[in-house]
Amino acid sequence: xxxxxxxxxxxxxxxxxxxxxxxxxxxxxxxxxxxxxxxxxxxxxxxxxxxxxxxxxxxxxxxxxxxxxxxxxxxxxxxxxxxx
Amino acid sequence: xxxxxxxxxxxxxxxxxxxxxxxxxxxxxxxxxxxxxxxxxxxxxxxxxxxxxxxxxxxxxxxxxxxxxxxxxxxxxxxxxxxxxxxxxxxxxxxxxxxxxxxxxxxxxxxxxxxxxxxxxxxxxxxxxxxxxxxxxxxxxxxxxxxxxxxxxxxxxxxxxxxxxxxxxxxxxxxxxxxxxxxxxxxxxxxxxxxxxxxxxxxxxxxxxxxxxxx
Numbered sequence: 001x002x003x004x005x006x007x008x009x010x011x012x013x014x015x016x017x018x019x020x021x022x023x024x025x026x027x028x029x030x031x032x033x034x035x036x037x038x039x040x041x042x043x044x045x046x047x048x049x050x051x052x053x054x055x056x057x058x059x060x061x062x063x064x065x066x067x068x069x070x071x072x073x074x075x076x077x078x079x080x081x082x083x084x
Numbered sequence: 085x086x087x088x089x090x091x092x093x094x095x096x097x098x099x100x101x102x103x104x105x106x107x108x109x110x111x112x113x114x115x116x117x118x119x120x121x122x123x124x125x126x127x128x129x130x131x132x133x134x135x136x137x138x139x140x141x142x143x144x145x146x147x148x149x150x151x152x153x154x155x156x157x158x159x160x161x162x163x164x165x166x167x168x169x170x171x172x173x174x175x176x177x178x179x180x181x182x183x184x185x186x187x188x189x190x191x192x193x194x195x196x197x198x199x200x201x202x203x204x205x206x207x208x209x210x211x212x213x214x215x216x217x218x219x220x221x222x223x224x225x226x227x228x229x230x231x232x233x234x235x236x237x238x239x240x241x242x243x244x245x246x247x248x249x250x251x252x253x254x255x256x257x258x259x260x261x262x263x264x265x266x267x268x269x270x271x272x273x274x275x276x277x278x279x280x281x282x283x284x285x286x287x288x289x290x291x292x293x294x295x296x297x298x299x
Contacts, residue, residue, distance in 0.1 A: 010204075042277075049232075049284075052225065053279070054248055068145070076156065
């Protein structure tokens with residue numbers, strides 16, 4: 001059976017996290033992960049860092065952002081109403 | 085990510101598309117106020133797309149406003165094949181890059197240089213639990229993440245921010261950055277491994293008791 005080496009696995013980790021690979025590649029990759037602790041840890045830790053990053057609570061919009069967008073648009077709507 | 089149910093996502097996507105079409109029709113008919121509803125769900129992604137590229141709050145906000153205005157004025161040209169969000173985000177991406185070019189007066193060649201195809205070798209880690217995440221206070225964790233993100237070279241930070249923080253899909257990321265889908269995937273792969281490494285090495289550096297970083 002064809003197997004993947006660590007380097008090939010590393011290259012595919014991102015696609016694996018996105019569920020963006022062929023079923024065949026997925027099987028090969030998972031077979032490797034079962035055998036290789038290093039790659040399994042690499043996958044887990046990368047996944048965990050990305051989950052932390054994705055936590056939107058940490059990245060808020062600046063205070064008043066939506067309000068200012070609305071103000072700006074209100075002016076534009078007014079112009080449009082009067083203009084054309 | 086892997087756990088997402090793609091079928092659910094697709095029907096959700098259809099609903100969003102239909103809703104967008106309705107709103108756009110109304111806006112074009114002169115009911116301008118409905119534009120607020122169209123942009124409200126994507127404001128945050130608009131801002132962070134700009135921020136991912138510009139890295140300053142003031143510029144990111146200005147560019148967000150410009151892009152939102154530009155999209156309103158050009159709504160007629162939006163063909164409704166893609167999602168409105170993808171279209172708006174590609175406008176934001178464009179505006180932000182133009183601003184960056186002006187601000188820095190550097191050629192975009194530098195930013196758009198082809199990816200170095202050399203293999204990226206991540207730090208080896210005996211076990212994930214060696215990273216003292218639990219030991220980090222929430223605030224500190226956020227600071228470490230922000231540091232790790234800031235430490236990434238620009239092309240990697242952009243792609244990572246759009247894809248993993250703003251949660252754009254690959255096609256939307258490709259539109260916002262004006263690079264091909266394969267280029268998005270290559271950069272993203274590198275960016276994800278790098279941010280993991282930066283985060284780990286920073287966490288270790290501050291918790292040397294746990295630190296067993298390999299040279």
